[in-house]
Amino acid sequence: GESVGLHLPTLSVQEGDNSIINCAYSNSASDYFIWYKQESGKGPQFIIDIRSNMDKRQGQRVTVLLNKTVKHLSLQIAATQPGDSAVYFCAENPRSSGGSYIPTFGRGTSLIVHP
Amino acid sequence: EAGVTQFPSHSVIEKGQTVTLRCDPISGHDNLYWYRRVMGKEIKFLLHFVKESKQDESGMPNNRFLAERTGGTYSTLKVQPAELEDSGVYFCASREMGSPLHFGNGTRLTVT
Numbered sequence: 001g002e003s004v005g006l007h008l009p010t011l012s013v014q015e016g017d018n019s020i021i022n023c024a025y026s027n028s029a030s031d032y033f034i035w036y037k038q039e040s041g042k043g044p045q046f047i048i049d050i051r052s053n054m055d056k057r058q059g060q061r062v063t064v065l066l067n068k069t070v071k072h073l074s075l076q077i078a079a080t081q082p083g084d085s086a087v088y089f090c091a092e093n094p095r096s097s098g099g100s101y102i103p104t105f106g107r108g109t110s111l112i113v114h115p
Numbered sequence: 116e117a118g119v120t121q122f123p124s125h126s127v128i129e130k131g132q133t134v135t136l137r138c139d140p141i142s143g144h145d146n147l148y149w150y151r152r153v154m155g156k157e158i159k160f161l162l163h164f165v166k167e168s169k170q171d172e173s174g175m176p177n178n179r180f181l182a183e184r185t186g187g188t189y190s191t192l193k194v195q196p197a198e199l200e201d202s203g204v205y206f207c208a209s210r211e212m213g214s215p216l217h218f219g220n221g222t223r224l225t226v227t
Binding site: 049102103105108 | 217
């Protein structure tokens with residue numbers, strides 16, 4: 001079935017480096033995508049989102065790129081800091097057969113930042 | 116603004132027992148979702164409420180799971196009787212339509 005998945009389950013980087021976390025989606029009905037960050041013992045927290053009428057959106061130190069042609073989403077974190085260490089989830093937002101929009105998550109990528 | 120709150124934060128029960136998880140969404144959020152994450156795996160959708168109505172419950176694993184949302188405010192998720200494979204972290208989230216989900220910190224359920 002259609003699903004959201006991640007290319008790399010674990011990413012290790014040095015403090016100060018840029019990080020790129022990738023995500024593939026397959027549901028062509030999705031028109032809204034969100035990145036979440038989950039720290040240990042907490043729920044996922046919103047980082048940045050993008051709608052399908054855009055291919056790039058920037059936030060503070062983060063950039064999300066959307067390539068609808070190949071159904072690929074990426075999260076770029078500039079000057080990665082130890083506090084960025086967490087599990088990152090991408091989510092797509094397709095409309096279910098029941099008519100409601102159900103955010104659908106992948107397995108997550110664990111980002112480890114070494115000081 | 117208070118965030119999404121979940122209770123309890125942890126629960127350890129024996130197989131065959133009953134557990135009820137509670138979620139208080141952000142005030143004014145009509146949409147409430149339940150998700151579950153089993154160790155190392157994806158966050159899986161369980162159920163979606165719009166106000167007090169179940170909009171989509173296609174992710175509920177079986178009839179041992181019962182979710183309610185009284186008066187369109189807080190929600191409960193009851194597991195009865197609990198099985199070992201029900202262990203995991205149960206997340207509740209709420210949102211206004213078209214906006215990102217706001218998650219609670221989850222309830223870690225361990226069934227022994």
